[in-house]
Amino acid sequence: MSKYIAALDQGTTSTRFMVFDRAGKTVCSAQREHEQIYPQPGWVEHNAEEIWQRTQQVMAEAMQLGGLQAAEIAAIGITNQRETTVLWERATGKPAANAIVWQDMRVAGEVARLSNEIGDEFFKSRTGLPISTYFSGLKIRWLLENIPGLRRRAEAGEILFGNIDTFLLWNLTRGVHATDVTNASRTQLMNLHTLGWDAELLRALQIPEQILPRIASSSEVYGHVKEGPLAGVAVAGILGDQQAALVGQTCFARGEAKNTYGTGCFLLMNTGEKPVASKHGLLTTVAYKLGSAPAVYALEGSVAIAGALVQWLRDNLSMFASSAEIEALARSVTDNGGVYLVPAFSGLFAPYWNSGARGIMAGLTRYVTKAHLARAALEAVAFQTRDVVEAMENDSGIPLEVLRVDGGMVVNNLLMQFQADMLDRPVVRPAVKETTALGAAYAAGLAVGFFKSTNELRSAWAAEHTWKPALEAGRRDHMYQMWKKAVSRAVDWE
Numbered sequence: 001m002s003k004y005i006a007a008l009d010q011g012t013t014s015t016r017f018m019v020f021d022r023a024g025k026t027v028c029s030a031q032r033e034h035e036q037i038y039p040q041p042g043w044v045e046h047n048a049e050e051i052w053q054r055t056q057q058v059m060a061e062a063m064q065l066g067g068l069q070a071a072e073i074a075a076i077g078i079t080n081q082r083e084t085t086v087l088w089e090r091a092t093g094k095p096a097a098n099a100i101v102w103q104d105m106r107v108a109g110e111v112a113r114l115s116n117e118i119g120d121e122f123f124k125s126r127t128g129l130p131i132s133t134y135f136s137g138l139k140i141r142w143l144l145e146n147i148p149g150l151r152r153r154a155e156a157g158e159i160l161f162g163n164i165d166t167f168l169l170w171n172l173t174r175g176v177h178a179t180d181v182t183n184a185s186r187t188q189l190m191n192l193h194t195l196g197w198d199a200e201l202l203r204a205l206q207i208p209e210q211i212l213p214r215i216a217s218s219s220e221v222y223g224h225v226k227e228g229p230l231a232g233v234a235v236a237g238i239l240g241d242q243q244a245a246l247v248g249q250t251c252f253a254r255g256e257a258k259n260t261y262g263t264g265c266f267l268l269m270n271t272g273e274k275p276v277a278s279k280h281g282l283l284t285t286v287a288y289k290l291g292s293a294p295a296v297y298a299l300e301g302s303v304a305i306a307g308a309l310v311q312w313l314r315d316n317l318s319m320f321a322s323s324a325e326i327e328a329l330a331r332s333v334t335d336n337g338g339v340y341l342v343p344a345f346s347g348l349f350a351p352y353w354n355s356g357a358r359g360i361m362a363g364l365t366r367y368v369t370k371a372h373l374a375r376a377a378l379e380a381v382a383f384q385t386r387d388v389v390e391a392m393e394n395d396s397g398i399p400l401e402v403l404r405v406d407g408g409m410v411v412n413n414l415l416m417q418f419q420a421d422m423l424d425r426p427v428v429r430p431a432v433k434e435t436t437a438l439g440a441a442y443a444a445g446l447a448v449g450f451f452k453s454t455n456e457l458r459s460a461w462a463a464e465h466t467w468k469p470a471l472e473a474g475r476r477d478h479m480y481q482m483w484k485k486a487v488s489r490a491v492d493w494e
Contacts, residue, residue: 009436010168015055056228074444075235077440079437087154096143129285165183181218220447237442255399266302269299280394283300285297313374333369344359350391356492
């Protein structure tokens with residue numbers, strides 16, 4: 001009987017392979033970075049062939065480190081950077097061009113044109129997403145129109161599309177062309193209500209349907225690995241990275257939410273079996289679909305700058321040598337000295353969606369030191385999260401009881417305490433921090449019976465630390481009002 005479950009975690013900057021035991025503890029892992037390609041300002045690409053090579057390397061390295069055989073692995077789950085777009089040759093599996101990354105801005109002109117000609121509501125009503133450079137559909141069209149001969153070949157059935165999950169599945173299984181509902185929901189081509197490709201959207205974006213993968217659940221056996229140290233192992237779970245973290249945090253009940261604190265913040269709330277349309281600047285997306293059970297939906301709020309603000313203080317202002325030092329510096333003062341820092345370096349994301357916003361520091365006096373700026377930076381992350389939580393509660397009508405947190409910044413205890421203070425509810429860090437990879441492993445394990453049910457996963461989830469609110473209500477309200485005042489100065493700067 002297989003003892004372990006595994007996850008392939010393909011992110012924006014690196015790929016890693018992790019093996020977990022039944023309790024969710026890491027047995028072994030390996031990780032490798034890949035090149036970030038910037039051909040022009042605003043363009044971001046990846047070499048998908050390099051990502052496939054890194055995938056093979058980390059799988060082999062982890063298995064060797066753990067001294068494991070394929071028979072010991074029950075199944076593999078895939079989690080991936082969402083929206084990043086790959087077109088490849090059906091006959092060879094070779095990419096037809098570099099992948100266009102989710103951050104890429106080259107289709108901004110098309111976004112403006114479609115907004116004027118068709119309107120945002122056409123897309124939002126079907127997909128839960130505003131027309132944006134973010135999603136896959138316009139990236140596909142750009143490749144078809146700008147790579148000579150590619151549209152003709154696509155219409156002839158010679159070219160296939162996938163986000164990174166589909167590209168890796170195709171290569172691992174040597175020909176299974178499928179994606180799951182969470183990744184399909186980020187293409188801006190899937191209808192949220194039918195969970196199928198939408199003919200009107202395909203016509204509007206001029207995408208030939210024959211290039212698209214089959215849309216499957218997030219937890220089923222898609223195929224088996226054909227070669228290498230994991231040959232014969234089932235690939236049985238697929239989840240986009242933020243949805244995988246939601247599953248890894250076992251947020252299976254309506255109203256449960258997680259926030260991932262990384263370069264930015266991604267906050268997802270489980271809203272149950274019906275999609276909730278947002279009127280407050282959030283995205284409606286699929287949270288997961290486990291086998292034949294109904295799909296579960298989520299509201300998602302994204303914050304562009306969180307950990308990146310700490311990096312900016314470190315690299316651009318040389319305030320400290322390593323990011324970890326910000327906590328001690330911020331703790332050396334008792335408050336922010338009246339300073340509010342709005343990190344709108346590339347506009348503001350949810351719930352403002354103001355592309356003309358720019359970063360500001362407000363409330364500066366000669367009393368202020370770099371310690372106050374450090375504290376204001378951490379507080380800005382918590383303020384932005386409160387903005388998103390309030391939007392979610394307004395959209396869903398569900399009061400948030402507790403916020404589960406993960407990502408690189410959750411080791412900062414000062415930030416987590418302030419987050420609890422600003423939300424006026426508990427913030428919980430899990431014992432197992434690798435929630436994204438763990439979520440993909442959970443989905444795969446459920447598909448093959450390694451785990452019996454989501455109840456088993458919930459019972460295995462454990463908190464490492466809980467922060468409870470400790471800030472006086474009047475002080476909390478005053479600080480948040482000052483934050484909103486600072487945001488009002490930052491919006492529409494351009």
